[in-house]
Amino acid sequence: MSKKSRLHLPRVPARPGEKPDFSYVQLSPAGAVPRPEVNARARDMMSLSVELVRVLDDSGDAVGPWHPHLDASDLQVGLRHMLLTRTYDERMQRMQRGGKISFYIRSLGEEAVSVAQGMALRPSDMLFPGYRNQGLQVVRGIPLVDLMCQTLSNTKDMCKGRQLPVMYHSRANNLFSISGNLATQFPQAVGWAMAAAIKGEDNLAATWMGEGSSAEADFHHALLFASVYQAPVILNVVNNQWAISTFQGYAGGEQRSFAARGPGYGMAGIRVDGNDFLAVYAVTQWAAERARTGGGPTLIELVTYRGAAHSTSDDPARYRAKDDAEHWPLGDPILRLKAHLIKIGEWSEARHQAMAAELEALVAASWKEAVSFGTMTEGPRLDADLMFEDVFKEMPQNLQRQQALMRKERNS
Amino acid sequence: MANMNMIQALNSAMDIMLGKDPSVVLMGEDIGYFGGVFRATEGLQRKYGEHRVIDTPIAEGGIVATALGMSVNGLRPVAEIQFADYIYPGFDQIVSELARIRYRSAGDFFAPVTIRTPCGGGIRGGQTHSQSPESIFTHVSGIKVVMPSNPFDAKGLLITCIEDDDPVVFFEPKRLYNGPFDGDPNKPAVPWSTHPKGQVDEGYFKVPLGKADIVRAGAAVTIITYGTMVHVAVAAAAALNVDAEIIDIRSLVPLDVDTICSSVKKTGRCVVAHEATRFSGFGAEILSTVQEECFWALEAPIQRVAGWDTPYPHAFEWEYFPGQARVKAALKAVMEPA
Numbered sequence A: 001m002s003k004k005s006r007l008h009l010p011r012v013p014a015r016p017g018e019k020p021d022f023s024y025v026q027l028s029p030a031g032a033v034p035r036p037e038v039n040a041r042a043r044d045m046m047s048l049s050v051e052l053v054r055v056l057d058d059s060g061d062a063v064g065p066w067h068p069h070l071d072a073s074d075l076q077v078g079l080r081h082m083l084l085t086r087t088y089d090e091r092m093q094r095m096q097r098g099g100k101i102s103f104y105i106r107s108l109g110e111e112a113v114s115v116a117q118g119m120a121l122r123p124s125d126m127l128f129p130g131y132r133n134q135g136l137q138v139v140r141g142i143p144l145v146d147l148m149c150q151t152l153s154n155t156k157d158m159c160k161g162r163q164l165p166v167m168y169h170s171r172a173n174n175l176f177s178i179s180g181n182l183a184t185q186f187p188q189a190v191g192w193a194m195a196a197a198i199k200g201e202d203n204l205a206a207t208w209m210g211e212g213s214s215a216e217a218d219f220h221h222a223l224l225f226a227s228v229y230q231a232p233v234i235l236n237v238v239n240n241q242w243a244i245s246t247f248q249g250y251a252g253g254e255q256r257s258f259a260a261r262g263p264g265y266g267m268a269g270i271r272v273d274g275n276d277f278l279a280v281y282a283v284t285q286w287a288a289e290r291a292r293t294g295g296g297p298t299l300i301e302l303v304t305y306r307g308a309a310h311s312t313s314d315d316p317a318r319y320r321a322k323d324d325a326e327h328w329p330l331g332d333p334i335l336r337l338k339a340h341l342i343k344i345g346e347w348s349e350a351r352h353q354a355m356a357a358e359l360e361a362l363v364a365a366s367w368k369e370a371v372s373f374g375t376m377t378e379g380p381r382l383d384a385d386l387m388f389e390d391v392f393k394e395m396p397q398n399l400q401r402q403q404a405l406m407r408k409e410r411n412s
Numbered sequence B: 001m002a003n004m005n006m007i008q009a010l011n012s013a014m015d016i017m018l019g020k021d022p023s024v025v026l027m028g029e030d031i032g033y034f035g036g037v038f039r040a041t042e043g044l045q046r047k048y049g050e051h052r053v054i055d056t057p058i059a060e061g062g063i064v065a066t067a068l069g070m071s072v073n074g075l076r077p078v079a080e081i082q083f084a085d086y087i088y089p090g091f092d093q094i095v096s097e098l099a100r101i102r103y104r105s106a107g108d109f110f111a112p113v114t115i116r117t118p119c120g121g122g123i124r125g126g127q128t129h130s131q132s133p134e135s136i137f138t139h140v141s142g143i144k145v146v147m148p149s150n151p152f153d154a155k156g157l158l159i160t161c162i163e164d165d166d167p168v169v170f171f172e173p174k175r176l177y178n179g180p181f182d183g184d185p186n187k188p189a190v191p192w193s194t195h196p197k198g199q200v201d202e203g204y205f206k207v208p209l210g211k212a213d214i215v216r217a218g219a220a221v222t223i224i225t226y227g228t229m230v231h232v233a234v235a236a237a238a239a240l241n242v243d244a245e246i247i248d249i250r251s252l253v254p255l256d257v258d259t260i261c262s263s264v265k266k267t268g269r270c271v272v273a274h275e276a277t278r279f280s281g282f283g284a285e286i287l288s289t290v291q292e293e294c295f296w297a298l299e300a301p302i303q304r305v306a307g308w309d310t311p312y313p314h315a316f317e318w319e320y321f322p323g324q325a326r327v328k329a330a331l332k333a334v335m336e337p338a
Helices: A042-049 A072-097 A111-120 A134-139 A144-152 A185-199 A217-229 A277-292 A333-343 A349-371 A384-388 A397-411 B006-020 B044-048 B060-071 B088-098 B134-138 B151-163 B229-240 B257-267 B282-297 B324-335
Strands: A126-128 A205-210 A233-239 A268-273 A298-303 B024-028 B053-055 B076-080 B114-119 B144-146 B168-173 B213-216 B221-225 B244-248 B251-253 B270-277 B303-307
Touching: A042 A268, A072 A111, A072 A134, A072 A144, A072 A277, A072 A333, A072 A349, A111 A134, A111 A205, A111 A233, A111 A277, A111 A333, A126 A185, A144 A349, A185 A205, A185 A217, A185 A233, A217 A233, A233 A277, A268 A277, A277 A298, A277 A333, A384 A397, A397 B324, B006 B024, B006 B044, B006 B076, B006 B151, B024 B060, B044 B053, B060 B076, B060 B088, B076 B151, B114 B151, B134 B144, B134 B168, B134 B251, B134 B270, B134 B282, B144 B151, B151 B168, B213 B229, B221 B229, B221 B257, B221 B324, B229 B244, B229 B270, B229 B324, B244 B257, B257 B282, B270 B282, B270 B324, B282 B303, B303 B324
Parallel strands: A126 A205, A205 A233, A233 A298, A268 A298, B024 B053, B024 B076, B076 B114, B114 B168, B144 B168, B221 B244, B221 B270, B270 B303
Antiparallel strands: B144 B251, B213 B244
16 A cells, blocks of 8 residues: 555446445434434534434334324325426426427435425425425425426516526525525525524525535535524435536545534534435424524435436436446335335325326326417517516616617517 | 547647646546536546546535645646536635736746636526626636637637646637537537538647637628627628628637737728627727727727627527627628718
8 A cells, every 4th residue: 555645536336337336325224313302412413414314114114213203194295295296307307308498307216305394394484495306396386387387488487588497486485596506595595594583583494405516615604604693494415426427425425424514513414314205304393393492503414316317418327327226225205105105004006096197197287288378489488578677676778778779689 | 630529629639738748637527437518528537547637526616726726736727617607606716816826926826727618608508507707707817718719729729728827717608519600590500510610630739829810801890709709790791791800809818909900990890799798798898999099990989799788598598699680780880880
């Protein structure tokens, strides 16, 4: 062994043609991780940031202190939201491939993150999503037609044609505008939470980013401000292992868990099985109660796997083993919740098939309605004059002049 | 000579420099194993190893700062920022550090860093994948700013930038990666193999900074432009049958004032065109210089063609883009002033 310093390069477990290898993912048995009191001191629960909170075991039973004991009806709603998210994603992927929309990002395999977390929070809590959190839109009841119209940049687009597909927002439903720039939402959510504390309200903010984005300085700004002011915020790092072609080791996941950044800044950090609906729900509920009772911020690392390409512009076959997803040790969130519901006698294969068919029909009908408001190729089209609005509250002279020039140009 | 598109030309430049100079390293997001989201670094990690073609965390501030650190320790980093729209987390390191390290240390430290970054619209990228922020950097003393319009220049300029002892931001108009684009999105795409500047020397060669290229000689009007707009200007002038002298400035900093001003003094008319927003755009700098140097030769007010002063809207890409209609209107205005 050379004693010289040498540039270390994080090891990528399986490149194309290699055998998938997830031995690097540290697992804890379901039910094994203790659940501290919500007001426990961060320094007294350091182990939460390296172990893995799990509730559903391999046989579909819910076990251990994190079992949230939800009503079966809530679990059925969760299953429905996850399946609707996936059905929506599949349709939009096909529409992008067919040239109907310019771009799309799926959340395949990560549905439990957005759906369980969204359900564990109150409607008055403010959400600062990343671009792979469409499940939050579903939980908050945004009609699929509205989401689709955004991806079409059509006459009913909430963004008035200004944003890439999937960059939704809903002020009325406390869903902040999604940015195409990574990590920016993290410290913004902290600011929102600081304002809630300043105003004496008990609403909290929650925000999401991928583990790759946690390399950005904004991640560290968020943790620092959240810790200094003990802001009522839940900071979620969705560790789906891949940031386009960049493996999580390149974001620093090789040396230490992402959740462990939390205790590093003096806040609670919890590592959770992101494909376990019950565990995700329980951990989020714990963090929410902690935030609402003055316990400050929590950093949650949701360990999951990006089942699809980064986006429709990406081809993961170029950089990761083709059958990687099939070997992912934490399974599929929808199948796992379904198996649990069947195990407790609250679901059946037949009911599942019926729901899948119903959701397919809902998505198809929504698409039909959405395209009636226009597509990229067929009218009706948004008025191009809209391009000049909302740059400022009031349109300045230079934009008024340019708007007139643009009209003239289009008529020439 | 070989047919190359702009991606292949850039790849060739980096390949040659990695082979020629052991201090050259590449770094950036997805650039190593994957070869870059636009494939500009494809095959280079395999050829030169993981210590010379380095995948980085997603942290543009970290990329620029560590490139600076490497450069003052004897390396010559070529850093890729995946989209110009993502360069801003690195802004402080570029403006406060990279641009001034030579000045503040009285020349004892310098930072030969090249930052490559794809810019411009026309690819349905919306407001976060379409920006042309070059003038933000031209306003900072100590940074060179370059934007090629074709594969030949891209390769020669990139080699020059890598060898340059000062930091450079090298903007690559991504709409031109696969072919020249005359501003009409409805026409079938044309590959670089149909264009003379798609013929590129396979070996080492340089295109100097601060030397504009006269793309077309003419007598009636001077069009000063760079990047994607070079091709739009050529097409618009041809469509109007105007004998335009079209100048591709290629490097914004340093700027070839002599070539620009001798042309305007000759033609007496001037149009400045860029894709970036108009207000405080680089066109304003060119226009000012022309006014100062060529005022008595001007037959008409100088015209500016630019993107509108709004973010780049996803749905209105072609209403936003300064296409041939906008260039023609400016040409008409300058040829027949009211």
